Amino acid sequence: MPRFKAALFLLQAYLKNQLPTLVGLFLVFIINTALLTIGPLILQTYLVNINRSDSHSLLIYIALLFLGVAAISPLFSLLEVFVAENLSLQITNQLRLDLTLHCLHQDLDFSLKYPPGELIERVDDDVSDLNNFFSRFLVSIVGNAFLIVGIQVILFHIDWRVGTLMLLFSAVSLLAINRLHTLSAPHWKNVLQMRGKLFGFLEERLAxxxxxxxCHAEMYTLRGLVERTRLLVRKQRRALQMIFATRSTMVVLFSVSSALALTLSIYLYALRAIDIATVYTIYYFTVLLNSPLEQILEQWRNLQQSTGCITRIVELLEIHSNIKDGERMLQVTGPLALEFRDVSFSYAEGTQALQKISFSLRPGEILGLIGRTGSGKSTITKLLARFHDPQQGVILVNDILLTELNLQSLRAAIVLINQEVQILHATVRENITLFDDTISDERVIQILEKLGLDQWYQGLPKGLDTRLTPGEFGLSAGEAQLLAFARVFLSNPGLVILDEISSRLDPVTEQRLERALDYLLQDRTAIIIAHRLLTLQRVDTVLVLENGTCIEQGLRRQLADDPHSHFAQLLQKGNMEVLQ
Known part of the structure; x- marks a missing residue:
């Protein structure tokens, strides 16, 4: 989308809901502009009447009027700033919310393409840079345009030669500003793109x-940081040079205009065409004309910086997920039935992650997925959560095509738990309920006790109100998994996927986790990806994967009793961890 259209798109989208505030801001700005224009006219009237012998009382009234205007004008300026900043905060906060929700609704490919550091920079910093754009750009451009028109009318009324001179000056100045803005905008976009790459690099290395x-890669990491910082400095230097060129051009134009206006005024005064009060008025309005032009220049300068932000924000909003949301709601009244029919999937052309995978699970049945790393186990779980859609075949849940189901209801009904449990920077209650205020504290505590987390909970300084961050309050890897189980109990899904949750746990912690699994899997369909025998003892059926294909599937007991089956051979070795 072109830069100008992108700016109009954001203005239209976010200002239309703030029309009353925007109209009020315009009124305040117009009143403030009118006060600036009235001031010199009052002063001219004072100068015209200063030599009259009978004007003493009139001069007092004029002086009081001038002082009143001078006193009121700052109050309206303050009110204008307050209304503008309040308007900007409301719009930018809404824009941050919309961008965050938009990013969360994208597919997994989006998350892989854009690192978290870059997204944070684009959602927060880019929006912060638009504060002035939303609060003052439109009002300042339109308001100062009115002020310029008003000054031009007054100058033409004084003398057509003065009005013509200032009109030419205004036109030349605006054309120069527009040209410099066109040259500057791409440089600021390059700066913002480089900042995003730098933040993405920092986020990944810090993680x-x-x-x-x-790996003793500190120097390699520092070299990468230096290279990206050097590129950012070069791009930012070039963008700043364009700003200085714009400002220097305007300083020269302002100086020339003031000199020409004063020279012309003196010439007209010499011809007795105007008096000394009018000379002052012409000069004052010439200087005053510089102010709205300079403010327009300032807004163009801000637009130069904001254009890159606007373009990047609009580009982000124009990204749409390849996963299309369905319309049918999935109602969970018990364990779910699941079926894969000839499902094939590849992450890239020529690389098959899954090839014609078929299996079915009855409600309440538990499937064990085994296979070496890269065999396709995790791909099956990602397809079930609709992080991707298969290129061939279909997946059915309760005899409904997965692609027809509403994503929110699907992901509430099918829960994935992997070995990396995300602990949020929030309270214990919020970590477990995921910010659902309808869940009572009694229910949360009951589940914690049921999962064996009662001792850990009792040791917290503020109970459920204790704020957690990763690694605090003795939350081990096993306890973090139990915390994830508590989330599952509260959401009450119909199908649970456990992706190698015990692969990094010691045997003692794993036994504690296995006891919690007994509660978790009651009256639920489940898929368990595991490397250890203990976890697979509870499964009903087993599916063995190798290079994306199913090389064996069947009832666990039957496969275990068949000495020629792959599963039986693994059992004989007595250590499922050979699959790693």
Missing amino acids: GTEDIRA
Whole structure:
């Protein structure tokens, strides 16, 4: 989308809901502009009457009027700033909310393409840079345009030669501003793109600090940081040079206009065409004309910086998920039935992650998925959560095509738990309920006790109101998994997917987790991806994957009793961790 259209799109989308405030801001700005224009006219009247012998009382009234205008004008300026900033905060906060929800509704490919650091920079910093754009750009451009027109009318009324000179000056100045803005905008977009890449680089390296230290890659990381910082400085220097060029051009134009106006006024005064009061008025309005032009220049300068932000925001909003939401709601009244029919999927052309996978689960049945790393186990779970859609075949839940189901109801009915449990920077209650205020504290505490987290909970300084961050309050990896189980109990899904949740746990912690699993899997369909024998003892059927294909499936007991089955051979080795 072109830059100008992108700016209009944002203005129209977010200002239309703020029309009363916007109209009020316009009124305040117009009153303030009128006060600026009236001031010099009052002063001219004072100068015209100063030599009259009978004008003493009139001069007092004029002086009081001038002082009154001078006193009221700052109050309207303050009110204008307050209304503008309030308007900007409301719009930018709404824009941040919309961008955040938009990003959360994207598919998994979007998350892989844009690292979290870059998204934070685009959602927060880009929007912050638009404060002035939303609060003052439109009002300032239109208001100052009115002021320029008003000054031009007054100058033409004084003398057509003065009005013509200032009109030419205004036109040349605006054309120069527009040209410099056109040249500057791409440079600011490049700066913002480089900032996004830098933040993405920092986020990824900070998240991998332990691995970087373990591999002695500190200098490699610093070199990458220096290279990106150097590129950012170069791009920012070029953008600032364009700003300085714009400002220098306007300073020269303002100086020339003031000199020409004063020279012309003196010439007209010499011809007795105007008096000394009018000379002052012409000069005052010439200087005053510089103010709205300079403010327009300032808004154009802000637009130069904002254009890159606007373009990036609109580009982000124009990204749409490849996963299309369905219309049918999935009602969970018990365990779900599941069926895969000849499902094939590839992440990239020529690389098959799954090839013609078929299996079915009755309500309440538990499936064990086993296979080496890269065999396609996690791909099956991602397809079930509709992070991707298969290129071939279909998936049915309760005899309904997965693609026909509403995504929100689907992901409430099918819950995925993996080994990386996300602990939110929030209270214990919010971490478990996921900010659902309808769940009572009694229900939360009951589930914590049922999962064996009662001792951990009792040791918290503020109970459910204790704020958690990763690694605090002795929350081990096993306890974090139990916390994820508590979330599942509260959401009450019909199908649970456990993706290698015990692969990093010691045997003692794993036994504690297994006891909690007994509660979790009651009256639920489940898919368990595991490397250890203990976890697979509870499954009803087993599916063995290799290179994206199913090489074996059947009832666990039958496969275990068949000495020629892959599953039986793994049992004989006595250690499922060979699959890693």
